[in-house]
């Protein structure tokens with residue numbers, strides 16, 4: 001089992017009073033502004049923590065030409081706040097991508113996709129020089145796998161993918177919404193997998209990514225974070241990987 005990496009540089013900005021989880025999200029969302037490069041586009045993730053970042057980004061929107069978004073939900077929020085959104089294909093590279101995570105380990109490997117946006121998140125992350133993860137401290141783990149692992153799958157392959165995870169000792173279910181399989185922004189389904197401990201995230205991502213019908217696995221090891229802004233009771237901790 002991985003233990004905390006004593007060599008991970010940690011920097012803390014102190015906070016005097018106890019903060020709610022929502023306030024911690026606001027804090028890390030605002031802290032992420034320091035990584036936005038004036039005059040350059042920024043990659044924007046998806047989720048409740050990223051929503052705080054988008055709100056903060058609106059306060060400096062005059063300093064950037066716009067954003068590349070990882071979901072319909074983030075696009076709508078960006079546009080509503082007057083931040084232009086560019087198509088990913090119009091962009092060769094981004095200096096930074098800001099996104100949340102469901103889990104992050106001490107090497108910057110993550111599980112993502114709780115908001116079902118993992119495929120577009122991985123695409124925008126791959127376009128970016130630096131991935132800055134914003135999360136509260138409950139997301140920091142020694143070994144990935146406690147949070148249900150999202151996998152985006154073409155609908156006709158979900159049965160086989162569920163059986164493949166069962167053969168590995170996992171338990172996989174197709175995510176539901178209003179009594180029906182949830183449909184992603186890309187028209188696909190999500191399989192959520194529990195019961196696995198992902199001790200080699202790179203090997204796991206490489207293996208599952210090539211299963212027929214798998215669009216994207218929610219392990220982000222090839223597109224890991226270089227920085228994590230972690231909201232803690234003591235304030236924002238900066239982890240560098």
Ligand code: 5RP
Nearest residue numbers: 047048049100113114115117
């Ligand atoms: C969406 C994601 C999110 O980054 C992840 O689910 C964390 O979300 P939140 O900030 O709401 O906890 O991967 O697909």
